Amino acid sequence: MCLSIPSRVVEVSEDKTMCRVDTMGVQREANLMMMGEDDIKIGDYVLLHIGFVMNKIDEEEALASIETYKEILELMDEEERRQAILDDDNCENR
Amino acid sequence: MKELQLKNLYDNFRDGETIKAYAKIIAQDAKKLKKPINIMEVCGGHTHTIMKFGLPQLLPKNINFIHGPGCPVCIMPKERIDHAYVLAMQSDVILVTLGDMIKVPGSNGSLQDARSKGADVRFVYSPMESLKIASENPDKKVVFFAIGFETTTPMTAVLVEQVIKLKIPNILFHINHVTVPEVMVELIDSRDIHVDSYNNQIDAFLGPSHVSVISGSKIYDKFPKEYKRPVVVTGFEPVDAMQGISMIVKQFIENRCELEIQYKRVVSYEGNLKAQALIEKYFEKVSLFRWRGLGNVPNSGLKLRDEFDAYNAEIVYKDVLPIAEIEDHKLCICGDILRGMAKPQECTIFGTACKPTSPVGSCMVSSEGACSAYYKYGNLL
Numbered sequence: 001m002c003l004s005i006p007s008r009v010v011e012v013s014e015d016k017t018m019c020r021v022d023t024m025g026v027q028r029e030a031n032l033m034m035m036g037e038d039d040i041k042i043g044d045y046v047l048l049h050i051g052f053v054m055n056k057i058d059e060e061e062a063l064a065s066i067e068t069y070k071e072i073l074e075l076m077d078e079e080e081r082r083q084a085i086l087d088d089d090n091c092e093n094r
Numbered sequence: 095m096k097e098l099q100l101k102n103l104y105d106n107f108r109d110g111e112t113i114k115a116y117a118k119i120i121a122q123d124a125k126k127l128k129k130p131i132n133i134m135e136v137c138g139g140h141t142h143t144i145m146k147f148g149l150p151q152l153l154p155k156n157i158n159f160i161h162g163p164g165c166p167v168c169i170m171p172k173e174r175i176d177h178a179y180v181l182a183m184q185s186d187v188i189l190v191t192l193g194d195m196i197k198v199p200g201s202n203g204s205l206q207d208a209r210s211k212g213a214d215v216r217f218v219y220s221p222m223e224s225l226k227i228a229s230e231n232p233d234k235k236v237v238f239f240a241i242g243f244e245t246t247t248p249m250t251a252v253l254v255e256q257v258i259k260l261k262i263p264n265i266l267f268h269i270n271h272v273t274v275p276e277v278m279v280e281l282i283d284s285r286d287i288h289v290d291s292y293n294n295q296i297d298a299f300l301g302p303s304h305v306s307v308i309s310g311s312k313i314y315d316k317f318p319k320e321y322k323r324p325v326v327v328t329g330f331e332p333v334d335a336m337q338g339i340s341m342i343v344k345q346f347i348e349n350r351c352e353l354e355i356q357y358k359r360v361v362s363y364e365g366n367l368k369a370q371a372l373i374e375k376y377f378e379k380v381s382l383f384r385w386r387g388l389g390n391v392p393n394s395g396l397k398l399r400d401e402f403d404a405y406n407a408e409i410v411y412k413d414v415l416p417i418a419e420i421e422d423h424k425l426c427i428c429g430d431i432l433r434g435m436a437k438p439q440e441c442t443i444f445g446t447a448c449k450p451t452s453p454v455g456s457c458m459v460s461s462e463g464a465c466s467a468y469y470k471y472g473n474l475l
Contacts (some may be wrong), residue, residue, distance in 0.1 A: 003139055004303075004304050004307070006104065024101070031222060031249075031252065034248055034366060034368055034369045034372065035368065036368055045098065045100065045103065049246070050220045050249055051219055051222055051249070052220070054245070054248075054304065054307055055307045055366055057103065057359050058358065061358040061359040062098055062103060064358075065107075065359060069112045069115075072119070076115045
């Protein structure tokens, strides 16, 4: 019920009450009446809910999260490699 | 830093390796917990994500979920569904509502049943479709049966505003919007009253995603401060959920009790102020709203402000709408499930008399309900 879909704005109507968004290749109309007049521009990422843009997606924050996940994965890889070396050192069969 | 692509917003937040990495971090941190913690995910969307991606299996035994009441379709009491049914059966009415309502059974049947008996019921993707339906049917009253939490309330408010501004004579509203913080308080308070008889307790909240986009995280301020429960507002994707859980666990091991936002890419402390102003302009609190499975929850429902009575279908059609409250089924334990006292599989009618195709209780009604999610993904447990 409260699901929202990340989409990209491809067109904004002249009166700025509607826009056209692209959701992974599917285009549709979305209402802008819940947003401030100059809040949304072409190229912005937005969250769509029951035909309305409910908010803009903050690109910097999204990229920061993605960067955090990348760092965590790298850290995990490093730990796994270290653990594999330790396991190998302690291997009783050798 | 590289440019964001739309697919990043999907793929990076569903990445299996990242989910596993968080599972490891949580498992390491959870060893330092002094006692098990019970996290309530308030929102049905979270319940669905947690069950669909099998997150309980990835987490250590000392982290437990309590599935909250955040499914607006599930918690709708039968008498409200009966209102929709009765309105739909009026010869001069076209009942318009969101698709989620199609199969929800009232005491006379669902809206789908009403339609099969000749009622004009339209299921729409957006409330704004009501405008077109009204202009195409000038001799009919279009009643928009509005459901949802703070996420969906401002969209109804936009429709009200347009109806007034464009002087549309044939659109009325039946408002069933409910609010999240009040039911969170109710769940904590009711737990405290019966504390001795409870098997589980809510220790922390995974805060709703899209309710918070609208209302801002400020609506949860009192939970860490007054009720000593941390809240982490978290996104709907599985990586979001795992990161949110990790943030809660870290608060416990670091002896913190705070309001944090994991879902920073769309949630701010203040929220969408224009949407909040729209809600404030057209709606006011009702002193009690009855939640299916939980009973009366003070100040948790909204109604149209009195000055908009002319648009209020509950007033316009008051002579035909039933007023009696309808009790929940005696064998249903949804209330206990929502309070964290029981799991769906402990219910004697779960999966037998109560299934998604013939739901008896609130948690089986929609795919976001705990029982329905357990029924669908239960083989993962």
